[in-house]
Amino acid sequence: MIDISPEGEVLETSLGVLNEVFGFDAFRGPQANIVQHVCAGGDALVLMPTGGGKSLCYQVPAIVRERAGQGLTVVVSPLIALMHDQVGALLEAGVAAAFLNSSLSGEDAQRIEKQMLRGELTLLYAAPERLTTPRFLALLDSLHERGKLSLFAIDEAHCVSQWGHDFRPEYRGLVVLHERFAGVPRVALTATADDLTRADIIERLQLEAARTFISSFDRPNIRYQLVEKKDATTQLLRFIRDEHTGGNGVHDAGIVYCQSRKRVEEVAAMLVSAGLSALPYHAGLDAAMRQRHQDRFLREEGLIMVATIAFGMGIDKPDVRFVAHLDMPKNIEGYYQETGRAGRDGEPANAWMAYGLQDVVNQRRMIDESPAADEFKQVLRGKLDALLVLAEASDCRRVRLLKYFGEDSKACGNCDNCLNPPELIDATESARKLLSCIYRVQQSSGNAFGAGHIMDILRGKVTDKVTQYGHDKLSTFGIGANMSETQWRALLRHLIAREAVQVNDAPYNTLHLADAARAILKGEQEIWLRQVSEKAERSRGARASRAGRATTAPEGQPLSLAERDCLDALKAWRAEVAREHNLPAFVIFHDATLRAIATRRPQTDADLDGISGIGQKKREAYGADVLRVVSAFG
Incomplete structure (x- = not known):
């Protein structure tokens, strides 16, 4: 493990990498603590919302540890497209990175394996099913024996859990990383996991000793x-x-x-x-x-x-x-x-x-x-x-x-x-009518029925099915004629959400009273229902949209006309570069970086200092072109 001095040398080194390679002056939120912990060789479970900067939590430690002689970081990633773009972004930033997946020819895969064994890579991305093959594990064994296996980063870690929303059985095999390479630190990362899923990730990957970092799940924008x-x-x-x-x-x-x-x-x-x-x-x-x-x-x-x-x-x-x-x-x-x-x-x-x-x-x-x-x-x-x-x-x-x-x-x-x-309306009486109708229908015929049939009875609609079962003779027949079927369905949804009604007996989807129905029928529980007409809903959405657009962007004030023209020219230049490199445009520069350039309009190389997102390699590769584009706007 790398020692963390009281003076915070590891954090200082990490900040240097963050600025030099990625062009950022400071870590966001818990990134600094995560990076410091992982750089020092600690296991971690990181929960951070999409867009929160999860990748930097293993990319910066990978670079720091490789420069300290610790060797290769292996990133487990489930998607070919993601591997391609992340490796492309790292190469643009001057980091030695590669991926191994089914999109490569046998010759290209062998070339990357040789680079891996020679210690020429900082990060290697691989799918979970490849990582657990005997061939790949043998390559890792070779690195490990020479002290050149630095870190495992398991992205989209919720895939290991049966309780997660995207369970992938091949992730279960990743427990071999702990069993076979116990001394190599692991960081598991995900944007989404409730308590049950978190516990399952820890158990399945044997991360019981890992430190858990949970960022706010809020995405205020x-x-x-x-x-x-x-x-x-x-x-x-x-x-x-x-x-x-x-x-x-x-x-x-x-x-x-x-x-x-x-x-x-x-x-x-x-x-x-x-x-x-x-x-x-x-x-x-x-x-x-x-x-x-x-x-x-x-x-x-x-x-x-x-x-x-x-x-x-x-x-x-x-x-x-x-x-x-x-x-x-x-x-x-x-x-x-x-x-x-x-x-x-x-x-x-x-x-x-x-x-x-x-x-x-x-x-x-x-x-x-x-x-x-x-x-x-x-x-x-x-x-x-x-x-x-x-x-x-x-x-x-x-x-x-x-x-x-x-x-x-x-x-x-x-x-x-x-x-x-x-607007909220008191729907307690209507709720009691609906619950009573479900009860009386089942009591009278011994069978449960679906939503459409219940609503026909409530609204007093005579159908063959209603008369066949004699439901037109029930006391609840027609007692809800003052409400539309849409209104009754909205109320039924609400009662299902309140666990007063449950839907059973697929595929017929019959309605049954549930535990919470009792308090409503006894008058012990009020039901208030949102009441929004179609016209009001449209108006509501439009007003909300205008309010959403009014949110202040992170970059500050809106651009002037000249700045907008400069930004458009920078985007056109970026698109050409992206096509040449076969990469998405944002891998070259994010919009926020181009916006900052358009606002500042740098005239010299020194003017590029402090613009977020311009690391050393990108400055060397694109600085002159950026200045050329900007120069046309004075």
């Missing part, structure tokens, strides 16, 4: 907006046009999540027919097409990716301005992870979701029909219920979201409920 699903595709199109399309007709980059492959194709086609740039992405497309679409999304501006959850992990595109869900995710972890792909650059972004009763029914059915054990199903139901409670909430979305991850907070002022609090 993301505005959460959840609306009742009516005509989802129309609502989506309106959202994109109203909130993410400029006066020149150019729209922002975004991701739209759908539950099924068929739905992905339909929505992508609809957006294209509406004049928007959109691409589909799902596991049913061949691998080459998926790769092309992903590359285009990363490299082009203003593209919308319509996808299943097969898309997204490791997508490091900083300027995604919105993430939209047309179907409810399985749990809050999934929702948080997916929405977290918006606004990685810290600029204002939107997380928009349309949800309805059928979403809840579909998710519950998938849980009930799964071959999992009852205990596991119960956990999944609890996670789904937590998301439903978030969707039905009339108070601050962010407070409830953060509370799920064990973090207390205050009302954010930047979610739909904070910006425009919904």
Whole structure:
């Protein structure tokens, strides 16, 4: 282990690397403590939100330890695209890095293995299934015997847990790192894990002695907006046009999540027919097409990716301005992870979701029909219920979201409920009518029925099914005729979220009274329901959007016209360089760096000092070109 002196020599060295290589003057949040701990050879579990700077937590220690003679850092990463872009970014910064994955030819893989054994690499990225092969382990053995195996970084560590939202069995094999190379430190990193998932990560990877670093899960630049699903595709199109399309007709980059492959194709086609740039992405497309679409999304501006959850992990595109869900995710972890792909650059972004009763029914059915054990199903139901409670909430979305991850907070002022609090109505009597109807229907016929049948009875609608079972003779027949089916469905969703009603007996999705129904029927519990008309919902979304856009950007004041022209010229130059290097533009320079350049408009090499994101190697490679572009603007 590297000794940490009282004077903090390791931290000073790390800050030097941070500035020299990556062009940053200071660590953010807990980064300094994490880096110091890992540099000194300690194991760590790092929970840090997307965009919080997780990569630096192992990249800086990798460089520090390699310079101290400790050898190679191996990074476990699940995605080829992520490996390619991260290695590309490191090479741009002057760090010796490479990846081993199925995209390489046998000849190229052997060349990298030789570099690895000769000690010519600082970081090597590999997929978990490759890392646990006898061949790769033998290579690691060779390094370890010579004291040249420095660190293991396990990215997307939640993949090891069955309780996580993206379980990958191959991650379970990573326990071999501790068993075979016990003296080599490990850092496991993830953006999303509740208490259950954290405990599982620690157990599965044998990180019991590791120090845990938990950053705030808050992403204050993301505005959460959840609306009742009516005509989802129309609502989506309106959202994109109203909130993410400029006066020149150019729209922002975004991701739209759908539950099924068929739905992905339909929505992508609809957006294209509406004049928007959109691409589909799902596991049913061949691998080459998926790769092309992903590359285009990363490299082009203003593209919308319509996808299943097969898309997204490791997508490091900083300027995604919105993430939209047309179907409810399985749990809050999934929702948080997916929405977290918006606004990685810290600029204002939107997380928009349309949800309805059928979403809840579909998710519950998938849980009930799964071959999992009852205990596991119960956990999944609890996670789904937590998301439903978030969707039905009339108070601050962010407070409830953060509370799920064990973090207390205050009302954010930047979610739909904070910006425009919904009107609440007393729905206690209506709730009692609905619960009574469910009870009397089951009592009269001995069978349970689905939501549509219950609502027909409540609204006094005579159907063959209603008369067949004699439900038109029940005392609850017609007692809810004053409410629309949409209103009854909204109330039913709320009662499901309150655990007063449960949906059982897939595939029929029959309704049953649950424990919390008793207090409501006895008049001991009031039910207050949000009441938002379609017109009010539209107005609410538009006002929230304007408020979201008004958020002050991290870089400060808006650019002047001359600064904007300079920024546009810098972006055009960056795009040319990115194409030449076959890398996404943000790997060359982030927008924030270009914005700082456009604002400062440096005239000499010395003027580049202190601009965040310009490390030594990038300054040598691009400094003259940057000054040339800027010189045209005086």
